[in-house]
Amino acid sequence: MPPSLPEPKIMAFESPDTASVQRVITVHCAIATAFRVWTEQIDIWWPKNHSRSGDPNTVVVLEGRVGGRLYERDSAGREYHWGEIVAWEPPQRLVYHWYLGSSPEQPSLVVITFHAEAPTRTRVEVVHRGPELIGERWPIASPIFHAAYGHLLPAFAAACAGQL
Secondary structure, eight states: OOOOOOOOOOEEEEOTSSOOOOOOEEEEEHHHHHHHHHHHHHHHHHHSSSSSSSTOEEEEEEOSSSOEEEEOTTSSSSSEEEEEEEEETTTTEEEEEEEEEETTTTEEEEEEEEEEETTEEEEEEEEOOHHHHHGGHHHHHHHHHHHHHHHHHHHHHHHHTOOO
16 A cells, blocks of 8 residues: 555635636646646546536546547536637646636636646646636636635545545
């Protein structure tokens, strides 16, 4: 059995002008692994109760390319589009439009950057921006985004550490 790793620390920031929700977490894996877990293995760690369908068997897919989709597919085969990849720079940066809390016509923007701190430790910064993009929807959506990252990031860290 592998030795237990220290609990990941999640730092949350809200910018002074409330223009973004920001989270930082350090995960126990190499930068390339962290990027791969976030992108190629998103279905392993994304909590099933964080879906549009509510289906406990939903599958989350992130298509790894600019223009790729981020979506869920429920057990009946229906797809729910969550966003679109707008920057793909493995293993340092991923940017996508996020439709949940707004719409494809007026998406918010998620920027995820990966920084190697050591050979097996990576700092991951998540910045979710929106008021300039979704306007009056931001004050309603941003607290939901802020709370959701409190569930998503620990699950991501566990997957990076091989604990899922």
